[in-house]
Amino acid sequence: xxxxxxxxxxxxxxxxxxxxxxxxxxxxxxxxxxxxxxxxxxxxxxxxxxxxxxxxxxxxxxxxxxxxxxxxxxxxxxxxxxxxxxxxxxxxxxxxxxxxxxxxxxxxxxxxxxxxxxxxxxxxxxxxxxxxxxxxxxx
Amino acid sequence: xxxxxxxxxxxxxxxxxxxxxxxxxxxxxxxxxxxxxxxxxxxxxxxxxxxxxxxxxxxxxxxxxxxxxxxxxxxxxxxxxxxxxxxxxxxxxxxxxxxxxxxxxxxxxxxxxxxxxxxxxxxxxxxxxxxxxxxxxxxxxxxxxxxxxxxxxxxxxxxxxxxxxxxxxxxxxxxxxxxxxxxxxxxxxxxxxxxxxxxxxxxxxxxxxxxxxxxxxxxxxxxxxxxxxxxxxxxxxxxxxxxxxxxxxxxxxxxxxxxxxxxxxxxxxxxxxxxxxxxxxxxxxxxxxxxxxxxxxxxxxxxxxxxxxxxxxxxxxxxxxxxxxxxxxxxxxxxxxxxxxxxxxxxxxxxxxxxxxxxxxxxxxxxxxxxxxxxxxxxxxxxxxxxxxxxxxxxxxxxxxxxxxxxxxxxxxxxxxxxxxxxxxx
Numbered sequence: 372x373x374x375x376x377x378x379x380x381x382x383x384x385x386x387x388x389x390x391x392x393x394x395x396x397x398x399x400x401x402x403x404x405x406x407x408x409x410x411x412x413x414x415x416x417x418x419x420x421x422x423x424x425x426x427x428x429x430x431x432x433x434x435x436x437x438x439x440x441x442x443x444x445x446x447x448x449x450x451x452x453x454x455x456x457x458x459x460x461x462x463x464x465x466x467x468x469x470x471x472x473x474x475x476x477x478x479x480x481x482x483x484x485x486x487x488x489x490x491x492x493x494x495x496x497x498x499x500x501x502x503x504x505x506x507x508x509x510x
Numbered sequence: 511x512x513x514x515x516x517x518x519x520x521x522x523x524x525x526x527x528x529x530x531x532x533x534x535x536x537x538x539x540x541x542x543x544x545x546x547x548x549x550x551x552x553x554x555x556x557x558x559x560x561x562x563x564x565x566x567x568x569x570x571x572x573x574x575x576x577x578x579x580x581x582x583x584x585x586x587x588x589x590x591x592x593x594x595x596x597x598x599x600x601x602x603x604x605x606x607x608x609x610x611x612x613x614x615x616x617x618x619x620x621x622x623x624x625x626x627x628x629x630x631x632x633x634x635x636x637x638x639x640x641x642x643x644x645x646x647x648x649x650x651x652x653x654x655x656x657x658x659x660x661x662x663x664x665x666x667x668x669x670x671x672x673x674x675x676x677x678x679x680x681x682x683x684x685x686x687x688x689x690x691x692x693x694x695x696x697x698x699x700x701x702x703x704x705x706x707x708x709x710x711x712x713x714x715x716x717x718x719x720x721x722x723x724x725x726x727x728x729x730x731x732x733x734x735x736x737x738x739x740x741x742x743x744x745x746x747x748x749x750x751x752x753x754x755x756x757x758x759x760x761x762x763x764x765x766x767x768x769x770x771x772x773x774x775x776x777x778x779x780x781x782x783x784x785x786x787x788x789x790x791x792x793x794x795x796x797x798x799x800x801x802x803x804x805x806x807x808x809x810x811x812x813x814x815x816x817x818x819x820x821x822x823x824x825x826x827x828x829x830x831x832x833x834x835x836x837x838x839x840x841x842x843x844x845x846x847x848x849x850x851x852x853x854x855x856x857x858x859x860x861x862x863x864x865x866x867x868x869x870x871x872x873x874x875x876x877x878x879x880x881x882x883x884x885x886x887x888x889x890x891x892x893x894x895x896x897x898x899x900x901x902x903x904x905x906x907x908x909x910x911x912x913x914x915x916x917x918x919x920x921x922x923x924x925x926x927x928x929x930x931x932x933x934x935x936x
């Protein structure tokens with residue numbers, strides 16, 4: 372009989388997660404208790420992380436095309452949500468999810484910066500331009 | 511919203527070199543991070559591992575027509591120039607080649623004045639760094655992704671006419687040819703260039719030296735092959751490659767055509783045989799890397815219709831005395847005629863083979879779907895000297911810059927040279 376883990380968000384909502392999904396998190400794996408509070412992560416975000424874990428627990432084959440498409444949709448979110456998801460996945464140490472999320476941020480940055488032409492290093496103007504671009508991406 | 515430094519590092523390590531070079535300007539923290547060896551290594555390992563093909567680019571050496579009004583005889587004289595071009599994917603859509611970009615690499619003088627294709631040769635690549643041979647005796651390392659170039663110091667081996675030791679011998683050491691290899695030594699954790707020189711005429715001499723990036727100098731290496739004849743098949747990149755700590759050249763040796771290898775760590779040469787008994791007559795082989803192993807591609811030397819190639823993979827890649835297994839037959843390919851000798855053949859994206867067709871256009875053949883696609887780049891004139899390598903985009907620095915000084919082209923264009931680039935000893 373598999374254990375059930377309880378994940379509590381910072382706004383006091385509890386999510387019940389089956390063992391297979393829960394153990395995708397290294398933090399949970401190495402925890403002695405089945406009740407884990409995730410600080411600084413609200414229910415809305417924690418819920419999405421749990422959703423990801425549940426999806427990945429049911430399918431063994433991560434190279435499956437359907438899972439890939441599901442993952443691609445999962446990370447296609449607003450950048451603020453993206454960063455919050457990263458914080459949660461990082462705290463819970465879910466490597467695969469952190470990889471996918473950081474890859475998505477990388478792709479967003481790439482898309483913006485590859486459109487610019489020549490780089491001269493270092494000039495004050497370039498620095499300001501780059502800083503503004505990054506600010507608009509949430510850094 | 512504050513993201514931890516580790517996460518920032520993770521994100522940055524997935525970006526292409528162009529973006530990273532710009533982000534060095536953002537703040538000192540990022541500048542130091544991007545230059546740090548651990549970050550460079552992390553970025554490299556991401557690129558090598560990446561399942562997307564946007565971290566691999568193709569470097570082409572090709573000859574194009576210069577823009578002149580009169581286009582008669584474009585293949586000879588000063589109406590052509592030899593360029594290095596980069597071919598890369600602009601986004602992640604795998605099956606669609608429309609986002610392929612071909613960009614001419616801006617190289618510092620005098621590399622931008624090379625006329626004849628044989629004056630510039632790609633002599634190996636590793637971790638995003640390419641080794642180039644320019645005119646005779648000049649070795650340049652370059653990382654095209656971060657536009658760094660470095661001219662290596664001159665050879666430490668004395669030419670026979672410089673060396674008193676050889677004066678007592680009867681034979682005239684009139685010619686020498688040099689061959690290069692480049693790769694990473696995993697034991698010494700350094701990048702190395704190996705050069706061996708073969709002296710012709712009545713006696714044959716084979717001497718070798720190694721350059722390490724860390725010491726920025728050459729030193730001679732001892733080898734038992736001093737008196738044997740070794741000719742590299744054509745000196746072109748498809749007859750030589752670096753793989754997992756060892757450099758391989760296809761050569762003519764005492765036993766016929768075989769492979770000469772050099773272990774970058776142990777600095778030892780070795781000979782590997784080619785399975786000629788299992789390859790049809792009038793076929794020759796090309797060296798390549800396929801599915802993380804060394805491969806031989808055997809192709810016919812006389813026109814056969816339809817065209818097909820066999821791929822052989824070396825067993826026990828770690829063991830230099832490995833044997834070969836035939837893995838796959840490519841083709842027959844419909845509707846495309848591939849020139850048989852010397853034109854580039856590069857495995858790209860693990861199931862695509864990049865080739866140059868008879869009409870000079872570059873094609874990519876998909877091994878699984880067995881389809882042919884034309885790429886937005888072509889050649890003029892003789893593809894004989896055309897080369898292509900698939901390199902990974904990295905930010906590994908070679909301690910170079912964007913200038914090159916001291917390239918010796920007097921020996922080639924001056925009065926001491928023979929037409930084919932070899933020096934005549936006086």
